[in-house]
Amino acid sequence: MNKSNHLNESVIFPKGEKITNNYFIGTAWLEMLVSTDSTFNCPIGNVTFEPGARNNWHKHAGGQILLVTGGKGYYQEEGKPVQVLHEGDVVKILPDVKHWHGATPDSWFTHIAISTNVQMGGNEWLEPVTDDEYNNLK
């Protein structure tokens, strides 16, 4: 089984359903492991991106933590160079920091997304990461 097929079937946690909102380019899947509630204030999702897929620029009012479980991905904060992510990487996204994440052009990518302090508010979705931006990352 090659690496792409393996990630296609999810890494440890279920791959879930295709994301159908308008905040992604390309195909990504989401399985909620913990839903949004007022007990834990900490929804957790397993997100899988096909090669080239990425979410729009966005912000989290209470922050978010990414635990990378497989593949190769990108994470970028506004005004900063892109970071290449691999299995075992941890990304701490501070509240209100504009950023995006997704797969590299040549690899699937899977991460667990842990949204923190959601009692402070949700996500603010912004503009897409255009093909021009994505194909000319520095």
Add this chain to the structure above:
Amino acid sequence: MNKSNHLNESVIFPKGEKITNNYFIGTAWLEMLVSTDSTFNCPIGNVTFEPGARNNWHKHAGGQILLVTGGKGYYQEEGKPVQVLHEGDVVKILPDVKHWHGATPDSWFTHIAISTNVQMGGNEWLEPVTDDEYNNLK
């Protein structure tokens, strides 16, 4: 490579250092992926238990979520039957619920522990899970 050796080397995230406090029976390892802070309020640790290792009965003031990444383990709440845990399982531990977790006698066990709402307080450590309790689980 057999399953025990694989888990011995950690599953995805680093195994970290041996836990040296008095709240565990047997050997367990901890790698903090996100430390305790007032930004995320959500410390995250990767915990690996050798076969037979388990933590004491305890409570979390703000709750905790376990994401099982490998091996076979036990989770038990006071007054309830033990649950057997496998890769991909998610455990939602409500605030102030007395419980313990650890490996089965014949397997390593690894989980990610996500402590929630830590601004509400920390852990309350209680009595050990005795050999008599552990060897006679129902």
